[in-house]
Every structure is written in structure tokens, then in C-alpha cells.
Amino acid sequence: xxxLSNILIANQDVxxxxxxxxxxxxxxxxxxxxxxxxxxxxxPDTPVDWEDQLxxxxxxxx
Amino acid sequence: xxxxxxxxxxxxxxxxxxxxxxxxRADKLSATGMPDILALENPAExxxxxxxxxxxxxxxxxxxxxxxxxxxxxxxxxxxGFGRRIxxxxxDQNLCAEDSGVTAITVKAxxxxxxxxxxxxxxxxxxxxxxxxxxxxxxxxxxLYCARPASEGGDNELLDHEIAYIRIRDExxxxxxxxxxxxxxxxxxxxxxxxxxxxxxxxxxxxxSATDGSLHMRYSARQRNVIWKDDALxxxxxxxxxxxxxxxxxxxxxxRLQSGEGVISNNILHRRDGFRDETASGAKRLIYRARYYQRxxxxxxY
Numbered sequence: 481x482x483x484l485s486n487i488l489i490a491n492q493d494v495x496x497x498x499x500x501x502x503x504x505x506x507x508x509x510x511x512x513x514x515x516x517x518x519x520x521x522x523x524p525d526t527p528v529d530w531e532d533q534l535x536x537x538x539x540x541x542x
Numbered sequence: 543x544x545x546x547x548x549x550x551x552x553x554x555x556x557x558x559x560x561x562x563x564x565x566x567r568a569d570k571l572s573a574t575g576m577p578d579i580l581a582l583e584n585p586a587e588x589x590x591x592x593x594x595x596x597x598x599x600x601x602x603x604x605x606x607x608x609x610x611x612x613x614x615x616x617x618x619x620x621x622x623g624f625g626r627r628i629x630x631x632x633x634d635q636n637l638c639a640e641d642s643g644v645t646a647i648t649v650k651a652x653x654x655x656x657x658x659x660x661x662x663x664x665x666x667x668x669x670x671x672x673x674x675x676x677x678x679x680x681x682x683x684x685x686l687y688c689a690r691p692a693s694e695g696g697d698n699e700l701l702d703h704e705i706a707y708i709r710i711r712d713e714x715x716x717x718x719x720x721x722x723x724x725x726x727x728x729x730x731x732x733x734x735x736x737x738x739x740x741x742x743x744x745x746x747x748x749x750x751s752a753t754d755g756s757l758h759m760r761y762s763a764r765q766r767n768v769i770w771k772d773d774a775l776x777x778x779x780x781x782x783x784x785x786x787x788x789x790x791x792x793x794x795x796x797x798r799l800q801s802g803e804g805v806i807s808n809n810i811l812h813r814r815d816g817f818r819d820e821t822a823s824g825a826k827r828l829i830y831r832a833r834y835y836q837r838x839x840x841x842x843x844y
Contacts, residue, residue, distance in 0.1 A: 514765060514780075515765050535765050539763060539764070
């Protein structure tokens with residue numbers, strides 16, 4: 481199980497929501513199956529529907 | 543309380559009866575390739591030959607594709623008539639359904655706080671319809687009808703849930719046992735504007751109807767708003783399913799519905815690509831959907 485908080489902690493050079501989406505997609509492509517949305521990304525451009533967008537990014541292959 | 547899933551004697555879904563399973567499995571896997579698209583003159587006045595052809599295909603594949611000759615003027619009325627004529631009488635009316643029980647799925651703003659992904663242009667992951675419904679309100683059949691495709695994208699993929707069952711059981715029968723547990727899959731409550739409109743409820747992924755012995759699947763590949771039972775077998779089975787979708791399977795069928803085309807099914811697994819609507823004309827992808835609490839009848843039954 482991959483936790484969003486762990487991604488954020490390990491990748492503190494990421495500064496925007498769009499960069500985070502690229503990272504989440506990369507984790508999915510590496511074979512991660514499950515992602516837990518345990519914390520809201522703290523970026524100025526984090527949209528209201530951030531969970532929907534990250535879920536679509538992570539699991540669009542499924 | 544005994545929570546062991548039970549099946550009727552002779553059922554291919556009994557984990558203790560390998561003989562019946564083997565025969566049923568061989569039969570299921572022998573049906574390969576996308577089924578032909580069946581031409582229908584007028585869905586509300588379905589001929590007996592058309593109805594039998596649809597039901598025969600659904601009996602083998604759990605879904606059938608159709609194409610309507612002349613698009614009906616009143617699509618919702620035509621689809622209600624189509625469902626009744628084929629033998630589906632128990633329409634589901636969900637949170638976003640129009641009054642008729644037939645839902646127009648298109649990109650639209652929601653009046654609630656929640657975004658329902660079907661009404662956006664985003665991809666929609668693998669699922670069976672009504673997976674969030676409580677036990678007695680399981681969706682057993684649905685139909686989709688395309689009035690207008692997207693300018694780009696919006697393709698569907700389909701997988702007979704019985705094929706998914708076979709792939710899992712062949713890999714590890716204990717995963718099937720785990721997925722048939724009454725607490726395998728929980729949908730957390732849905733609250734809108736402080737009001738709980740749906741309580742938490744748990745249920746199995748796979749269940750066998752006590753009435754007709756058919757296999758039902760309740761599933762969503764979503765990462766949010768679903769809670770898998772936290773044990774090794776259930777987690778492994780869930781991961782195997784996601785991996786199956788990722789790897790692909792010769793029984794996963796790809797289709798891009800054109801105007802006048804549709805799918806009718808015993809609530810098989812399906813997904814949708816994201817899409818883009820025509821910006822110049824404002825024409826939106828428009829799909830109609832009806833869902834039923836009963837399965838399609840078998841051809842001899844009606």
C-alpha cells in the first residue's frame with residue numbers, strides 16, 4: 481500500500497500539483513497497485529477535486 | 543454464525559466440486575472474439591427473433607451488442623420499452639437518475655457537493671454497476687445506448703465477470719473463498735451537506751444467487767471510497783484483479799459505441815476511457831443507461 485503522505489515526504493522537491501501527478505503516474509507505472517489518500521497535497525495550486533484527479537492519474541489504466 | 547459462502551449442489555461455483563467447474567469453465571472459455579453486433583429494427587417493438595438472438599448471446603457471454611436501425615425520437619421511452627420487451631421489468635432509479643429510471647450520461651455540473659465521475663469526461667475504472675448498493679438492491683443487468691459519441695475517446699472495455707472469476711479461481715481458489723466473504727468489500731457511507739444519504743455497508747465481491755444459481759459480482763477498481771477487507775488473501779486477490787486488467791486478457795473486449803449502438807449485459811465488468819467533446823459545436827457525448835435489479839432471462843424462460 482502506497483500512502484500519499486510518504487510520496488510527499490520523500491519528494492520534497494516537488495512544488496506543484498501537476499508535478500505531483502507526474503510522480504503519482506510514475507509510481508503506478510512501476511507497479512504500485514493501491515494508493516491511500518491520507519493527506520491533502522500542500523501546494524498553492526492543489527485543486528478542490530484533488531482526490532479525483534490523483535485517483536484518475538493513478539488508476540486510469542484500470 | 544456460519545459465514546462460509548454456500549452454493550447449491552452441482553453448482554460450478556462450488557469450490558468443492560471441481561468436475562462441474564471444469565465443464566463450465568471449458569464452455570465459457572470456448573466463446574472467443576467479440577460477439578456480432580445484432581441489428582434491431584425498433585427496440586420498443588423488439589421482434590421475437592431479435593429478442594431470442596440477444597438473449598442467446600447474453601446466455602453465453604453475459605452481454606450482447608446491438609445497433610438500432612433508426613434512432614428513436616424519444617430515446618428514454620424506447621429504452622424503457624426495450625427493457626420491458628426483453629424481460630427486464632425492475633428498473634433501478636439511482637441518485638442521479640432522471641424520473642424515468644433511464645439516465646442520460648453526459649458531462650454536466652452537479653447540484654451536489656460531490657463529483658460523480660460518470661458525469662465528467664474523466665476515465666472511469668473497471669467496475670460493475672451499483673457496487674455501492676446495499677445487498678438487496680444489487681444491479682443484475684444494465685444497458686447502455688449511445689446517442690452521440692465523443693469527439694475523441696470515450697471508448698469502453700468489457701469483461702464478462704465470469705471470466706474474471708475463472709482467472710482468479712485458476713490462480714488460487716482460496717482467493718475466491720476470500721472474495722465471497724460477507725465482509726470482503728465495504729462501501730463507506732455517503733454524506734452530502736451533512737446528511738448521510740447512504741450508510742456504510744459490506745458485502746462479497748462474488749455471490750451466487752439463491753434463486754437461479756447465477757454468479758453476481760460487485761466490484762470497483764477505485765482507490766477511494768471502497769475498503770477491502772484487511773487480510774492477505776483478500777488483498778492478494780484484489781491486486782491480482784488489477785494486474786489482470788493491466789496485463790490484458792483475450793476476453794477483454796474493446797468497443798467504441800457509435801450513434802445508435804448499445805450494450806446490454808448481466809452487469810459485467812466494464813470501464814471507460816476519458817474523452818473530449820466537440821468544442822466548436824458544443825455537441826456532447828451522450829450515453830443513456832438503464833439498470834435493473836434482475837438478470838436477463840434465459841431464452842427458454844420468457
